[in-house]
Amino acid sequence: MTTPILFYGVPSGCSFGSIVALEWLGQPYQLSRIEMPELVTSDEYRRINNVGETPTLRTESGEFLSESMSILNHIAARGIDRKLGFAQGTPEFDRLNQMLAFLNTAFFNSYVPLWHALEHGSDGVEKQVLTDFARAKVEKVHADLSAMLGDKPWLLGAHRTLADAYFIGIARWNEYHQVVDRRDYPNLQRLYDKLEADPAVIFAHAIEYQRVAVSAGGFAGEVAFDKVLVELVV
Template sequence: MEPVLFYGVPQGCSFGSIVALEWLGLPYRLCRITHDTPKDLFAQFNPVRQTPVLLLENGTALTESAAILQHLANRVPERRLGFAQGTPEHDRLNETLAYLNTTFFSAFAPLWASYDMEKNPPVQEMLRAMGREKVAKAHKELEAMMARREWLVGNTRTIADAYFIGIARWATFHGVAEPRAYPRIHAHIQRLEADPAVIFAHAIEEERPATSSGGFKGHVALEDLRSRLAA
């Protein structure tokens, strides 16, 4: 069977891995992970119980977005979603992925944490205020980084752009980071949102009819994948 990507809903950062798979045209399947997914079973594939997870053909489970995206890009180097190890472009890609995976991603952490504080309104509001400040700072930094770039890592799209669109949408979800304040980021998001792979990924998450322009072969249940997991 083809590799299987475990993706999380709602609003999972695994969204970017779906986009990358579509851009690459690789044959793949998807496994949907929700709050109702049996945690003990999912832990057999990823002990930290987070998505994304890419189950490879040999039964190895690869975790963490940056590792999965680099793995996928290296499978089809001619698509140039990544770069050869040791090149300046590869270094810049790693630099950008690291920034997105730490500073940009973590800026939203207080906003997500605030949902668990409904019974403590003062703490909830403190977390929301902290999140708004952190997200604004991260957007300001990224806006400056994009001053001389058409895409996040230069003049061609890469796995960094796929990962970015999966987490950039959180600003709208939380109602923070006024788009007009960051015109370069806003324009980049608008371009990505019009991309067929991104439209497909949204439809998959929302369980609407979805037309793949890549190699999507359908969904598979988590229970049916246990036998594929390497010892």
């Protein structure tokens, strides 16, 4: 068995949520920084993720697991005692997967046109069309998610789960794109503020910006990808 390694993308990768989740789990893990788009699209990185995306997790058994939903469910199964996830077949498990699916397919995707416009240098009419399309989608998902949250302290109720970790990794994109004013959605603003004050979220921000990062979980250090690469057997 080996210490799990999360290969996380910068800048502003959705892998942020997986870092928060690993911190909440409290078990040993390492991180490996993957610059986007340079390293993530390289032949070297495609040895562990053939679609060239982050995050990827090397599990304790040495297997490689990609896609945020898969990684978060893997972490959730190890964090049932902390109520980060739930046993398969329970109503709570179903609700968690329903929320993760919404965050992945609706919340995440509402920002995709904005990332496309930025990464591909869109300008003029094309940029305006993409921005208008994204704004409508972002406004709708904020309204929908705010209604789902209601006055609950966390997305699924009384306890934080990995859905909250995934939420904060995506919600912070609005600080970058400035599409909506989150104060128009007070339920989400309340959750966002609470998560931003969480030690695991503060830690994940520090990791991304390469500041001094104080772990409250099981962080066992950061390793360069080129050093990890020579150990990989895929």
